[in-house]
Amino acid sequence: MCSNHESMRGVSVMEGDSVTLYTDLTEIHEEDDILWKYGAEKSLLAKISKMKQSFNTSDGPDGRFRDRLKLDHQTGSLTITNTRTEHGGVYQLDIKGVKLTTKTFTVSVYARLPVPVISRDCSSSSNCSLLCSAVNVGHVTLSWYKGNSLLSSISVSDLSISLSLPLEVEYQDKNTYSCVLNNPISNQTQHLDITHLCHTCAESSSHSSISAAVGSLLIVAAVFGIFCISMKCRKTDQEVIHTSELEMFSSSSMQNTRSRIQIQGVETGKFRDQGLETDTVQTRAEEITYAEPAFHKRKAQNPKIKEEDQVEDQVEDQVEYAPVAIRR
Structure with missing residues (x-):
């Protein structure tokens, strides 16, 4: 039996979507047996025997493929549904018939991208200092664009990491800027509004001053209220003591009189x-x-x-x- 080993194929999928690994067969021959394997250990995921009319799938060694594998009974292609990042890796297809054919697939599962956030860095007072950031991302590139021209970028291959990229522009700049977060299969873009964002620091400072003034007034009012309550309590206590003294004097006088x-x-x-x-x-x-x-x-x-x-x-x-x- 001669063998044929094809080169590795790369497949990318967005997390939550389905991905299909194709055998490139139009139909399975009677003498063909098809095996699907996963990972470095080559764990058996699926097995097809046309002669026995058996189509079997497994959950994998740790159960990560449970209720996610589907076989095409005509072509033998394998579909992985509701993918997660843990489903990325190397898949191997073996077709045993008149000849042995082996194919290898590298599957990359990418998390859905958030929209990057542009914020003003108020610590700088010269020009308008901006910061584009994205949190909990992996295998992505964060970039600043001026129109269609790339200004700067930063890439990361780790999972669940936070990225930030600074940019400094003039207050009167009329150009179009945008921050882009992308991976091999998708991207998210946030456009910069210089007129609005580059004046937020001054507004924030004004709001902070007003808030501080209101807070001071509230504190003064609270102290004054506590002082008034304290004085009222003292007055009440003095009235009670005076009343008690009068009652004692009245009772004593009455006793003397009756005697x-x-x-x-x-x-x-x-x-x-x-x-x-x-x-x-x-x-x-x-x-x-x-x-x-x-x-x-x-x-x-x-x-x-x-x-x-x-x-x-x-x-x-x-x-x-x-x-x-x-x-x-």
């Missing part, structure tokens, strides 16, 4: 019953209900009044009596 009234009542009873019994003072249990006393300013006392009259005058000067209910 004097009881003494006066006992002495009066003694004088009334003196004619009946000399040594014994008879009192009756009486229930007396008083209204709340009213306080008045104390009058000047006459030193010539007897001691008993002083007690009565002091009580009368201090207490204004309401009607008294007596229960026997």
